[in-house]
Amino acid sequence: MRTLFIKNMVCNRCILVVQHELEKLGIAVNSVKLGEITLKKDLTTKERAAMENALIPLGFQLIDDKKSRIIEKIKNVIIDLVHHQDNDAKTNLSDILSNVLHHDYNYLSNLFSEIEGTTIEKYFIAQKVERVKELLVYDELSLSEIAFRLNYSSVAYLSNQFKKVTGLTTSHFKQIREDKRKPLDKV
The missing domain is CATH 3.30.70.100 (Alpha-Beta Plaits)
Incomplete structure (x- = not known):
């Protein structure tokens, strides 16, 4: 094989x-x-x-090449964790990556930063913010449910991180998205 x-x-x-x-x-x-x-x-x-x-x-x-494979594996683990699992585990990202990739986290972190020009943590946060955007657009969960699902310690922490990354509050983001949508009978 x-x-x-x-x-x-x-x-x-x-x-x-x-x-x-x-x-x-x-x-x-x-x-x-x-x-x-x-x-x-x-x-x-x-x-x-x-x-x-x-x-x-x-x-x-x-x-x-081996380094690129490791970087891609790190990204895939993070994407899977954020987008495809109801992340109820309280395990640290560093522990998860070390266990899955069988490398010391410091090695993985330095390699990722060297090749991608950003940290694993910033990549992880960016993925979480994208997931928050997706869940806000779906409009099926409250902000506290989203915070819980994505392992944020509080709604305030989620909101602060969202604003830091996007420049928008979660409610403003939601409003902008709704303003751009037209009712089906007006399309």
Whole structure:
């Protein structure tokens, strides 16, 4: 079995798109996860080139070097944690990353900062703020429910972090989004 790593896979739709492309190419896979494909057999040079040519126009890229694979894995763990899990665990991000990637957190943090030009913490906060925006737009949860779901210690802390990152209060963001929407009968 062979594992390939792919850059820019960030959601379940990405997984479906990559699976579909591999099926079209006749490439047999065991599994497709965020940023990772496990193949049933090694690819020929021709198959690999065909796969790259199919994935690049869709915004995906094969990752060959070890450092880039680690960075992509860090991003995928954070994205999964923030966007795809009801994050009720009170475990530190540093512990989660160290356990999943089997590296010391200081190494991961320094590598991420060196390659991405930002810290893991800032990336994590940016992902959480994007999730808050998404949940505000859905308008199904109260701000305190959103704060609880994303492990904020308080609504005030969520609100302060949101304003620091976006420059807007959560209520102003919600108002702007509503102002841009038209009722279906007015479209």
